[in-house]
Amino acid sequence: MVALAAPLPAEYGDADQNGSEPVIKTTGLRMRYGPVDVLRGVNLCVYRGEVVALLGPNGAGKTTTIEILEGFRKRSAGEVRVLGTDPEQGDEGWRARLGIVLQSWRDHGKWRIGELLAHLGRYYASYSTPEHTRPYNTDELISLVGLTKQANDKIAKLSGGQRRRLDVAIGLVGRPEILFLDEPTVGFDPQARQDFHGVLRRLSDRGETTILLTTHDLNEAEKLSSRILILAGGRVVADGSPVTLARQVSSRSEIRFSKDGLHYVHSAEDATSYVRALLGQYGRGIHNLEVRRASLEDVYTKIVQEFESRNVKRTPGRHARPNGRRRHAKPVTKVTA
Amino acid sequence: MLSPWGISLAVLYVLRKRPVPGTHFSLSVQSIPGILGMNVVFTGLLGVAIALTMDREDGTLLRAKATPNGMLGYLIGRVTSRAAMTIAGLLIILIPAAFLFHGLHLRDFLSWLKLAGILLLGLMATLPIGAILGALFSNAQSIGIISLPMMGLVAISGIFYPITALPGWLQRAAQEFPVYWLGLGMRSVLLPNAMSAAEIGGSWRQPEMIFVLGGWAVIGFLLAPAVLRRMARRESGSSVARRREKARRRQA
Structure with missing residues (x-):
C-alpha cells in the first residue's frame, strides 16, 4: 500500500466568498494620464485574509492601481472602496489600518532598525483598540522578518534583501488589516527571494492581514498567492487561483x-x-x-498574448519600461507517442 | 557646518583692527551680528529647503505620508531640528566671538533675551519660506541654484560692510528681504548704540525690523500649508522611483 497524503481541497483558494464584504473593491476604475488611458475600467474584489497577486506586463497599470488603492493617486473615474472608505477621502484613522511597501525606499539610512520601528510604531499607538492592538511589538516584528541579528545595525548597512525585509517590517508595524506590496522582490538573489517568501508565508499563515502584491515573477505569484489577477491593457483579464486559471486556458x-x-x-x-x-x-x-x-507561465503568456493580439493598436503606457524582463513559454518539442 | 563659521571667525579675527569708516569701532565686531543673521538664513531657510528635497528623493517623505499623522510629525520634527541647529550655529559663533573680540553687548541678561526674541522672529520669517522653496524645487541639485542668488543677497545686505556704502537702489532691494533686517536686528542688540550712526537713517529701526520680518513670517505661514499639502499630495511610489532613476542617470 502506498501511503497517501491528505488530499487538497479541490478548489483551494477559490473558497466561496459571498458571505463576507470585500476589503478592497473597485468598480469601473479608470485612470488617464494625458492622452493615455492606463486603466480602462478595472473591477476587482479582495476579501479578508486573501493573498492576491496582481500580474501583468509592464505598463499594464499595476503600480497605478495599487497607488490609487493606497490613496496616493487620484483616479480619473470609477468607484473605489478600501476598508469601506474611498481612498481619496481616507483620514489618518483609515491610513493606520494599511501597510504599504513600495519599490524604492532608501530613507532613514542613519537610523538603527529597532529604533526606527519603535519610532514609527508610536504613530499607530493612538489607533490601538482592545480587539486590535497597535503597534506590533518591535522585537517580535524584527524576528518575523528575520532581522534579529541586525536589529542594532544602521539601516544604510543592510543588503538589498535585508532592506526590503525591513520595509515589510515597517509596512507591518501598525498591524495593518491590508498590506500592499509593490514588486517586493525586484533585484533579489534567489536566497533573498526565498527568505522573503518565508516572511510573507508566515504572515499569511497568521491570517490577520490581507495582502495585495504586484509582481513580474510568475513563480512568486504562484507560490505566495491564493488568487491571481492578471491586468492587461488596463483591465483585469483573468481572475482566479493558479489552478483555475490553468483550467480556463487549457x-x-x-x-x-x-x-x-x-x-x-x-x-x-x-x-x-x-x-x-x-x-x-x-x-x-x-x-x-x-x-x-499547464503552468502559470503558460497560462499567463497565453492570456496576455491573446489579449494583446486583440488590441494591436494599444498605445503603450507612459510607464512602459523598455528594458523590462520578458517571459516566454519554455520551448517544448512535440513528439507524439 | 563648523568649518565655514570657523573660517569666517578666523578672517574676522585677523581683520579686527580695521575700523568701521568714520569710527574707531572694529569692522570685524560690527560684522559679527550680521553673520549671526546670515546663519539663520543659511542653516534655517536653506537647510529646511535642502532637507525637504532630499527627503523626497530618498522616500522619507513618502514614508511619512504612509504613516498616520506622519506628515505632521515629519514637519514638526524637521522644523524643530533645523531651529535647534540654527540656535547651535548661533552659539558656535557667538561664544568664541565673545572671547576673541571686545565691544559686543553680552554681559546683561536683557540683551540675551532680545537676541532670543529676534532669533525667534527670524526663524518664523525664514523657516516657512525654506519649506516652500523645498517643496517647489524637485531635487537637491536644483535647490543649489537658489543658494547662488542667496549669496548675492548676503553681499548686498550689509553683513560684512555697512549697507550705507552701497548705491541707493541696491539698498532698497536688500531691504525687501529678511537677511538685512536680521543682521540689523542682531546689531541693534549686540552693538553699542552709537554704532547705529552707520545704519540707514542713523537708527536701528527696530519697529521697521519687526514689521518686515513679521511680514515675511505672515506670508510664509499663509503660503506654506497649501504648498506643503500640494507637495504631499503629489508624493507617490512612482514619483520617488522616477526621481531616483533621474538621480541614477545623473551619476552615470
Whole structure:
C-alpha cells in the first residue's frame, strides 16, 4: 500500500466568498494620464485574509492601481472602496489600518532598525483598540522578518534583501488589516527571494492581514498567492487561483515519458486514463513518467498574448519600461507517442 | 557646518583692527551680528529647503505620508531640528566671538533675551519660506541654484560692510528681504548704540525690523500649508522611483 497524503481541497483558494464584504473593491476604475488611458475600467474584489497577486506586463497599470488603492493617486473615474472608505477621502484613522511597501525606499539610512520601528510604531499607538492592538511589538516584528541579528545595525548597512525585509517590517508595524506590496522582490538573489517568501508565508499563515502584491515573477505569484489577477491593457483579464486559471486556458495536460531510450511528449484531455492505458499496455517499458498541467507561465503568456493580439493598436503606457524582463513559454518539442 | 563659521571667525579675527569708516569701532565686531543673521538664513531657510528635497528623493517623505499623522510629525520634527541647529550655529559663533573680540553687548541678561526674541522672529520669517522653496524645487541639485542668488543677497545686505556704502537702489532691494533686517536686528542688540550712526537713517529701526520680518513670517505661514499639502499630495511610489532613476542617470 502506498501511503497517501491528505488530499487538497479541490478548489483551494477559490473558497466561496459571498458571505463576507470585500476589503478592497473597485468598480469601473479608470485612470488617464494625458492622452493615455492606463486603466480602462478595472473591477476587482479582495476579501479578508486573501493573498492576491496582481500580474501583468509592464505598463499594464499595476503600480497605478495599487497607488490609487493606497490613496496616493487620484483616479480619473470609477468607484473605489478600501476598508469601506474611498481612498481619496481616507483620514489618518483609515491610513493606520494599511501597510504599504513600495519599490524604492532608501530613507532613514542613519537610523538603527529597532529604533526606527519603535519610532514609527508610536504613530499607530493612538489607533490601538482592545480587539486590535497597535503597534506590533518591535522585537517580535524584527524576528518575523528575520532581522534579529541586525536589529542594532544602521539601516544604510543592510543588503538589498535585508532592506526590503525591513520595509515589510515597517509596512507591518501598525498591524495593518491590508498590506500592499509593490514588486517586493525586484533585484533579489534567489536566497533573498526565498527568505522573503518565508516572511510573507508566515504572515499569511497568521491570517490577520490581507495582502495585495504586484509582481513580474510568475513563480512568486504562484507560490505566495491564493488568487491571481492578471491586468492587461488596463483591465483585469483573468481572475482566479493558479489552478483555475490553468483550467480556463487549457484543460489538457502534458505527459512525458521514455520508452526504449526514446523520449515522448503527449498532450491529453484526461491525463489519468491516458497514463492508466499507457502503463497497462507497456508496463515496465515506461520510464521517467511525468505529468504536468499547464503552468502559470503558460497560462499567463497565453492570456496576455491573446489579449494583446486583440488590441494591436494599444498605445503603450507612459510607464512602459523598455528594458523590462520578458517571459516566454519554455520551448517544448512535440513528439507524439 | 563648523568649518565655514570657523573660517569666517578666523578672517574676522585677523581683520579686527580695521575700523568701521568714520569710527574707531572694529569692522570685524560690527560684522559679527550680521553673520549671526546670515546663519539663520543659511542653516534655517536653506537647510529646511535642502532637507525637504532630499527627503523626497530618498522616500522619507513618502514614508511619512504612509504613516498616520506622519506628515505632521515629519514637519514638526524637521522644523524643530533645523531651529535647534540654527540656535547651535548661533552659539558656535557667538561664544568664541565673545572671547576673541571686545565691544559686543553680552554681559546683561536683557540683551540675551532680545537676541532670543529676534532669533525667534527670524526663524518664523525664514523657516516657512525654506519649506516652500523645498517643496517647489524637485531635487537637491536644483535647490543649489537658489543658494547662488542667496549669496548675492548676503553681499548686498550689509553683513560684512555697512549697507550705507552701497548705491541707493541696491539698498532698497536688500531691504525687501529678511537677511538685512536680521543682521540689523542682531546689531541693534549686540552693538553699542552709537554704532547705529552707520545704519540707514542713523537708527536701528527696530519697529521697521519687526514689521518686515513679521511680514515675511505672515506670508510664509499663509503660503506654506497649501504648498506643503500640494507637495504631499503629489508624493507617490512612482514619483520617488522616477526621481531616483533621474538621480541614477545623473551619476552615470
